[in-house]
Amino acid sequence: MQPLDWPFRGTEALAAGIVxxxxxxxxxxxxxxxxxxxxxxxxTPVTRAISAWLWSGRSATLAGLSxxxxxxxxxxxxxxxxxxxxxxxxxxxxxxxxxxxxxEDEVCTRxxxxxxxxxxTAFDLGRRKxxxxxxxxxxxxxxxxxxxxxxxxxxxxxxxxARGLVQLRQxxxxxxxxxxxPYETKTRLVLVGSGLPRPQTQIxxxxxWGAVMARIDMGWEEWKVGVExxxxxxxxxxxxxxxDIDRLAQLEARGWKVIRVSADMVRNRPHIVxxxxxxxxxxxxxxLRQRAERGVVGPKRPNFRN
Numbered sequence: 365m366q367p368l369d370w371p372f373r374g375t376e377a378l379a380a381g382i383v384x385x386x387x388x389x390x391x392x393x394x395x396x397x398x399x400x401x402x403x404x405x406x407x408t409p410v411t412r413a414i415s416a417w418l419w420s421g422r423s424a425t426l427a428g429l430s431x432x433x434x435x436x437x438x439x440x441x442x443x444x445x446x447x448x449x450x451x452x453x454x455x456x457x458x459x460x461x462x463x464x465x466x467x468e469d470e471v472c473t474r475x476x477x478x479x480x481x482x483x484x485t486a487f488d489l490g491r492r493k494x495x496x497x498x499x500x501x502x503x504x505x506x507x508x509x510x511x512x513x514x515x516x517x518x519x520x521x522x523x524x525x526a527r528g529l530v531q532l533r534q535x536x537x538x539x540x541x542x543x544x545x546p547y548e549t550k551t552r553l554v555l556v557g558s559g560l561p562r563p564q565t566q567i568x569x570x571x572x573w574g575a576v577m578a579r580i581d582m583g584w585e586e587w588k589v590g591v592e593x594x595x596x597x598x599x600x601x602x603x604x605x606x607x608d609i610d611r612l613a614q615l616e617a618r619g620w621k622v623i624r625v626s627a628d629m630v631r632n633r634p635h636i637v638x639x640x641x642x643x644x645x646x647x648x649x650x651x652l653r654q655r656a657e658r659g660v661v662g663p664k665r666p667n668f669r670n
Contacts, residue, residue, distance in 0.1 A: 371401045371415040395419075396456050409433035409440040416446035416459045417477050424448035425471055426479040427462055428488050432501065434474040435482055437508045439500070439546055449480070464488075470519065483515040490516065490535045491528025496553065498535040503549045506541030513539060542566040547593045548581050550630050551637065555582075555591065558638040559653065560645070563591065569615060578611055580622065587648035590615070590622040591641055593630070621648065 368382060375398055377383040383392075392400040395407065396419035407415065413430035425431075428447035429440050449462045470484035480488065482505055489501045505511055513536045520529055538556055542565025543549040556562055563582040567590065571577040583590030594608070615622055621644045625637050645652060 368402075370405070371395055371399050371411060371418055373418050374398050374400050396459065406442065408442055409444070412442075412446045412458070414477070416448050416456075419456055419459065420448055420450055422477075424450035424461075424478075425466060426474075426477055427464075428460070428480075428485070429501075431479040431485040432489065432505055432508075434477065434479045435485065435505065435509050437501075437504045439504050462488075467522070482509040482511040483519050486511060486516045487519040487523070487526075487532065490532040491526065493528075493531075495531055495535060496550065498531060499539055499553060500543075500546045500549045502535050502539040503541060503543040504546075506539060507543060511541070513537075538562075540565050542582070544581070545593065547627055547630055551591060551593045551625050552582055554630060554634040554637050555641060558634075558642075560638065560641060561650070561652075569618060569620065571614075578615055580615070580620070583620075583622075584645065584648075584650065587645055587650045588618075588620045589641065589644045589648050589650075590620055591625060591637070592622055593625045593627075 368377065370392075374383075374388055374392075377400070378385065378388065388400065391403055393403045395401045395412075395415040399415050399418045401407065401411070401415065405411075409429065410433045413426050413433050416430060417424060417426055425448065426434055426446075427449040429444055430447045433440055445458050445460050447460045447462065449464055449466060451463055453461055453463060455461065466480065466484065470481055471478050472481045473479070479485075486502055486505050489505070490498045492498060502516075516532070516536055520526070520532060523529075538553065540549075540552065543552065544566075548565075552563060552565070561584065563584055565582045567580040567583050567585055568576045569578045569580060580590035581592045612622060623637070623640045623644060629637050642652060
């Protein structure tokens with residue numbers, strides 16, 4: 365049985381003799397009209413994007429989350445629909461069709477497919493309702509590419525009447541490509557939203573020989589205060605737990621105070637994260653304002669469910 369790259373267009377595979385009608389019916393299933401995937405296969409954001417592009421007859425430009433997926437952005441849920449941009453508004457289940465006018469320099473090619481550039485993709489994603497989600501997506505796109513906020517601003521200035529520009533600029537003001545997970549983004553926004561100084565991300569700590577011995581998620585190198593988000597494996601995996609203890613001891617030996625944060629703390633007790641971080645900064649000599657300011661992401665406790 366000859367293996368097939370998938371997804372693929374059924375009519376093309378039949379015409380090329382790569383697959384028989386019987387095999388097409390039994391071994392594959394429809395993702396979209398004339399677009400097939402192996403029976404029981406699970407679509408990823410990338411294969412979902414390719415399927416949508418093939419559905420369009422290779423005529424559409426991948427946009428939004430599909431463009432982000434082709435730019436190798438992480439943390440896109442598999443179940444989210446594909447997105448394409450094309451003049452025709454034909455509908456298909458699992459595909460969102462946009463009909464925006466794209467300038468020539470807002471489209472590039474990835475894996476042989478036209479996609480919106482990182483800057484245009486950020487312009488589109490950052491304007492969608494939900495500021496926290498917008499920042500998470502901008503962080504991920506910046507982390508995956510060399511995208512800078514100024515690149516997105518250039519696109520925004522070109523489309524001055526577009527909806528959602530206020531939110532986009534708010535999101536850009538706090539976006540940081542150093543975030544390596546959505547919860548790192550949320551943790552950072554808890555700190556910034558409370559009025560604390562904006563932290564650096566991915567701080568490298570060197571050993572006695574000048575080699576990197578640890579990388580701290582975020583913090584303030586001047587005061588040697590770090591904040592790290594620990595996923596479930598940090599609490600449940602014994603080997604990971606032992607490694608974390610040794611690493612923390614090494615950081616403390618070099619004068620660092622590290623506040624460890626869990627998903628539950630970010631979701632339900634962000635005030636604890638802020639209080640512990642504030643105390644550590646004050647102890648280290650940081651002169652903080654007595655009254656927390658209202659952060660750019662909203663009140664002292666932003667809504668992380670948007």
